[in-house]
């Protein structure tokens with residue numbers, strides 16, 4: 001099978017936000033293994049200076065199958081970037097490269113390295129070696145494949161940091177939009193007794209199952225289902241997380257109390273900081289008390305408890 005690498009070279013006043021906005025255009029097409037390049041990356045941020053020269057431009061790359069579906073998605077990407085450009089002023093230029101299956105598999109893997117994302121937690125690509133720097137370090141082994149969730153995206157990092165604060169041992173955890181399963185793995189390693197994940201994307205469901213298994217979580221402690229948001233979720237959970245875009249979180253919020261146990265915590269991420277107020281206001285209307293707000297690189301995540309309408 002052939003693959004087409006589409007590299008979107010861009011210029012924007014805020015390169016981190018620009019890369020996130022362009023990545024979202026890829027994610028909206030259901031294409032999730034994106035690679036972000038920036039001339040400002042340092043080896044500490046996971047850039048392999050020994051293996052790869054430092055990039056000269058800001059760019060986001062994604063990989064499309066070399067078939068009719070891939071061609072259709074590339075057209076949608078071009079349209080999505082035109083719309084983004086009109087809305088934000090980002091200027092983009094596309095570069096195309098055809099790759100064989102093996103080259104594709106290796107080309108994006110070269111960009112991921114172990115990364116410390118909190119005081120205690122390290123995300124480690126399964127194909128890299130890593131020696132822990134202290135005995136209480138928690139290592140999340142991950143191969144995201146074509147699913148979202150290397151663990152290093154700011155929205156994921158914020159969720160994991162909130163889980164570190166709000167997850168008590170033995171709890172039941174639900175992850176809405178599990179992607180690679182990274183949040184379920186973090187919850188499991190922080191002591192959750194049961195992790196359930198849902199994703200609308202069948203590829204993500206398979207990837208998440210494999211990642212959970214690689215981290216020692218089998219069907220007894222981890223369940224993953226294909227599904228749309230909470231459709232088909234009939235139990236209650238002590239902590240529910242959703243790292244999805246704010247528009248989706250706004251749709252989801254009203255149903256969250258149905259799947260939260262009394263006193264349970266809802267963690268939401270994927271909120272561009274300019275949408276923070278809109279999400280917080282909607283939460284207050286429904287009866288959530290916001291307990292913790294975290295920000296990183298223009299993204300906001302919140303932990304809240306359902307206390308019931310005023």
Ligand SMILES: C[S@@+](CC[C@H](N)C(=O)[O-])C[C@H]1O[C@@H](n2cnc3c(N)ncnc32)[C@H](O)[C@@H]1O
Pocket residue numbers: 147148149150151153155156159175176177178179180181182183198199200201204227228229243244245248270
């Ligand atoms: C931003 S990724 C988050 C992945 C992972 N939880 C993390 O934190 O890195 C969002 C995920 O939500 C899934 N998703 C988006 N809309 C959904 C929906 N309506 N129902 C279920 N999953 C959805 C996507 O397929 C994607 O895997």
